[in-house]
Amino acid sequence: MKTEYVKCEGSEKEACLLKAAEILKEGGLVAFPTETVYGLGGNGLNPASSKKIYEAKGRPSDNPLILHISDFSMLKDLVAEIPKSAVLLAETFWPGPMTLVFKKSALVPYETTGGLDTVAVRLPSNEIARALIKKAGVPIAAPSANSSGRPSPTKASHVREDLDGKIDMILDGGEVGIGLESTIIDVTVEPPMILRHGYITKEMLQPLFSEVAVDLAATGEKPKGDFKPKAPGMKYKHYAPKGNIILYEGERAAVIREINRDAELAKKEGFVTAVLATEESKEEYKADYVLSLGKRTEPEEIAHNLFDSLRKFDEIGAERIFSESFGSDGLFEAVMNRLNKAAGYQRKKVN
Numbered sequence: 001m002k003t004e005y006v007k008c009e010g011s012e013k014e015a016c017l018l019k020a021a022e023i024l025k026e027g028g029l030v031a032f033p034t035e036t037v038y039g040l041g042g043n044g045l046n047p048a049s050s051k052k053i054y055e056a057k058g059r060p061s062d063n064p065l066i067l068h069i070s071d072f073s074m075l076k077d078l079v080a081e082i083p084k085s086a087v088l089l090a091e092t093f094w095p096g097p098m099t100l101v102f103k104k105s106a107l108v109p110y111e112t113t114g115g116l117d118t119v120a121v122r123l124p125s126n127e128i129a130r131a132l133i134k135k136a137g138v139p140i141a142a143p144s145a146n147s148s149g150r151p152s153p154t155k156a157s158h159v160r161e162d163l164d165g166k167i168d169m170i171l172d173g174g175e176v177g178i179g180l181e182s183t184i185i186d187v188t189v190e191p192p193m194i195l196r197h198g199y200i201t202k203e204m205l206q207p208l209f210s211e212v213a214v215d216l217a218a219t220g221e222k223p224k225g226d227f228k229p230k231a232p233g234m235k236y237k238h239y240a241p242k243g244n245i246i247l248y249e250g251e252r253a254a255v256i257r258e259i260n261r262d263a264e265l266a267k268k269e270g271f272v273t274a275v276l277a278t279e280e281s282k283e284e285y286k287a288d289y290v291l292s293l294g295k296r297t298e299p300e301e302i303a304h305n306l307f308d309s310l311r312k313f314d315e316i317g318a319e320r321i322f323s324e325s326f327g328s329d330g331l332f333e334a335v336m337n338r339l340n341k342a343a344g345y346q347r348k349k350v351n
């Protein structure tokens with residue numbers, strides 16, 4: 001299949017959105033920007049479209065898709081009920097980087113929900129995303145537009161790397177703003193439970209509720225034994241570059257020393273080495289490549305650059321990757337969850 005690649009801007013915007021909406025209505029797949037990451041969209045009410053999404057991504061079929069709506073009024077047909085907690089959350093954070101899990105209505109096919117009786121819904125704030133959903137006139141099922149297992153795409157070029165030839169169209173709306181996927185909150189339970197950390201942090205939810213729960217799979221900890229994450233996608237290997245990553249935790253000076261020592265050993269063994277560093281420390285490392293995520297004092301910058309950096313490691317052919325860590329304050333909780341998965345939970349504590 002030939003994938004049409006369109007810059008969706010300026011005077012081209014209207015025509016490109018109309019064409020993309022037509023493709024979606026006819027059951028095809030269109031990748032489009034959202035404020036979090038690029039999504040791979042299909043008609044969420046059409047089982048055949050959802051199947052195509054799983055195929056294009058190489059995604060396990062028990063991993064449900066998020067339905068994207070352009071207006072709050074689209075929600076009621078998709079869900080069995082709208083709990084009070086959902087109304088409060090929607091009023092506070094929609095449109096925006098938050099996904100809510102509801103009991104599904106009969107309208108939503110099991111092909112879209114991976115066989116679950118619940119459905120995840122998000123009202124994005126990105127203008128192109130909302131205009132596209134509105135023009136298509138249906139809720140758009142959209143997982144992140146990467147091949148299953150790879151880092152989520154924050155640029156249209158990332159989508160092209162993974163899905164060229166496998167989908168009908170890529171709408172290039174420039175680089176996304178946030179760069180991490182949405183926060184997922186289950187509102188079918190009391191108290192509401194965070195299933196995946198994202199830009200909307202636990203601290204931001206606390207003023208709204210007396211209690212907020214967090215699913216173990218959302219933390220940076222490796223799920224043990226037969227623990228089953230409530231968001232099925234959280235159990236899969238994800239975000240990992242081809243090279244092996246280890247996260248270093250501890251005092252700044254000790255981390256730098258230990259990374260330099262381990263990188264030197266790896267170099268001697270003939271591996272291409274790389275460090276995932278920050279602006280504050282990047283000059284201190286002696287690996288073959290050093291990528292900076294940004295300033296530690298700017299968590300949003302770190303989050304924004306994370307997936308792009310993980311992809312760059314593959315471009316440069318990094319075989320041994322040594323990464324700094326970021327604690328668990330605010331947005332860093334989400335960053336560390338992604339980094340831990342990328343590293344397969346390999347960590348080294350240093351003092």
Ligand code: TXA
Nearest residue numbers: 036039064118119120143144181182230231232233234
């Ligand atoms: O920011 C985002 O959420 C992006 C953009 C495109 O909107 N989308 C995204 O989708 O990250 P995806 O498919 O890569 O991740 C969706 C996650 C998966 O972990 C999936 O298991 C979980 O949402 N999920 C979907 N439906 C669910 C449900 N009914 N119950 C629990 N988890 C669900």
Ligand code: MG
Nearest residue numbers: 143144152181
């Ligand atoms: Mg994904």
